[in-house]
Amino acid sequence: MSVQEKQNLSRRGFLKIAGISGTALCLGLYMSAEAEAKVVNPAQVPAEGDIELAVWIIINTDGKVTLICHRAEMGQGVYHSIAQIIAEELEVDLYGVDIQLTQGDEKKYGSQLTGGSSTIRGSYKNLLKLSATAREVLIMAATARWTVPVTECYAELGHVIHKPSGKKFHYGELVAEAAKLTAPKDVKLKARADYKLIGKPSQRRDSPLKTNGEAIFGIDKRIPGLQFAAVERNPRLRGKVKSFDASAALKVPGVTRVFKVVMGIWDTDREGVAVVANSTWAAMQGKKALKVDWDDNGFEHVSSPEIFKHQRELLQTSEGLSVKTQGDPNGIISSAKDKLDVFYETPYQSHSCMEPVNCIAHWQGDKVEIWGPVQAPNWIQDYISKKMGLAREKVIVNMTFLGGGFGRKAMPDYPHEACVISKEMGAPVQVVWSREDDATQGPYRPGISYRGEGVVENGTISAIKFRMAGQNNDHWRSGDSGRPNRSTTEGFLASYFASIKNISFADVPFKTPVPTSFWRSVYASTNGFAYESFMDELAHKAMKDPLDFRREYLKDERSQKLIDKMEEVSGWKSKTKNQGYGVAITECFSSTVGHIVKVSKKNAGGIHIDKVWVVVDCGWYVNPDIIKAQVEGSVVMALGAATIHEITFKDGRVEQSNFYDYKMPRINDIPPTEVYIMENDANAGGMGEPGLPAFAPALTNAIFDLTGKRIRKLPFSLNMV
């Protein structure tokens, strides 16, 4: 993920204007690695190399403006915030434009992988420049028509206005003229203080569509001739179909066909039996009536106790693969009389998007068209192309709204399965996973064990040594490279490295056949618990206030300000006897987020979470209300993963199946959460995920503060503390 992001960020963006049939002005960003800043009309010059013009803004001659959302909208708000950025510099009414979801097209848009909280931080500079250039071109066109100086004109709400005379053109009237112009090279962007939209809350454009049933999620998409499929897959995650009996399934009214399917999940194949019918329900009934004999000979039958026992053994016996070492932590730790040496454990988790995994594929011989809730259309194109022998551009991926994603819907497995079934049927087919399929088939956030060793002398940290043992998601995707997990330090604040002289991180390779993948905030979601719990343990060992302890080691200006803000809003220093306060700060996808959790004892026993304060430093930002919403939601998701649910395995099968045994936080479970955003002009950081990792350690640190009980294994029950 980060490699592709870096490629995108390193691309130099140049602007071009495309006049399309004289009826619309399209303004795009020319994504090119070429250094030559030549701005031309691409109608005259063909696209260079394999890079095409990416069109984000379309203005029709009647003045209608359409903006493109090139990334997946799965709740994180890019449908609105991309438009908010463009509308700001383009000077159009944010509520008067059309917004379109688009197709997968990496040549046009760069990577569309909506993961790593990358959309705004990866695109905002280019989008601002693109939109400001479009505005300036329209002003130039108007001044040419009026033969007045540019300085006498300005743009507002989709019009260019001549200030002295009050004359105006709507943008559509300028399209034909503008399409002939050359875009200016260096357009002046607005100062932050002059923003009308950016930096301010606004009603999300997708909100009304989501309150009256109008929004089309993948599962809602309909095309002519659509058939419906449900698939019974091996409950042991691996292995083949030995045989199956379709007779009962075929008797279910509406069921038309039953056949074996092979679905790829990265480099592994998974077998199942597909039931195709004229409605989703009929397909599901048919699936229930199937009798399948599975052959999972030769595959390891994993169980959770064995997984975590094995991880613990590895952490006790192996140094692992070094990821980062500075100073001599080993020397200090091995010669220390008194050291802290503890283990942490975080469970496997399911993404459990509210919209179950689903996908439509329409195989048409020389091409396939796909509609679905997908986070990574380009990966799907790559994967289907490779697995099914089609050219990449013959795999057309249409993006719909996603009912949650959290990393699960970045996988190309379910689109592949839909393609295989559609090809067999020779018809468009929608495959819908049941909640049970979703819970029992994964992929999952990997369960990980950590070992933290540390020495504190005279109230300061002498050395820290961290090791992790858990599955490496990269190995599922691209094979075992033999390299350590590249996310081993994810979550740990970079500025700790400036003040902790002797510190090391290592990854102890660990494998199981369990399919794993990114889960909101990825490794920061588990690393953060281990590392920030350990910092708390060191603070107590040093007899220091945990917030002051972080102040001592996070010396950069932004961290200092963040900590001051956390102290101020939470009333940290004014805590009383029967309250527990816990702090944790993590860094994730270029944003730093600090949580303070306040807890008390319930009369009936157990712990009550009284309050959560979250302070976010994400640098430059678009919409404070969306940021707050992302953090509020992250707290709820983190609460679930820390105190309510986990995926466990027994004899190779997942033990949970639906929301009655993989329980979710509900409205009556959640703590009141206040979110604050730091103001600075640093580069934008991510916000869809970074709000999550610090919650769990802040909570368990608060429980330690209140009770003296240290929780090192998630999940735990608040009622049992």
Add this chain to the structure above:
Amino acid sequence: MININVNGKAHQIDADPNMPLLWVIRDIIGLTGTKFGCGVAQCGACTVHLNGDAVRSCVTKVSRAEGQKVVTIEGLSQHNDHPAQLAWNKENVPQCGYCHSGQIMSAAVLLRENPHPNDTEIDSAMAGNICRCGTYQRIRKAIHLAAELQRKESTSK
């Protein structure tokens, strides 16, 4: 043939009487605002009104709706302006938005039955609806606002 009235419109449905109302609404009638989430009445994404009561359509056989009135999210108001819908938009409640058809249908019944719900009453009425994005804090706020809008609406009538 099964006769049901959905959002004021009469439908004659040719389906297995055991087919859940959810799939009749989505796959036969073609209204996709009502969502499939769990299939076992655990998450509330499929909530519709059956003669004014909030029911989980994923476990309600279509035969039970024979001759009855069903209202889905598409039929809750003409212009997305039921007090709950207005409040949901005002508070920017939806994130992914998938569960909110069900959330709003549950909230609408609560607001009709209890025009002044407090936090505890809201929690108990809404505890059957899961939101994986975790919008609960805003749902609560929106229901308070909706109650206020509803009171204003009824005074102005």
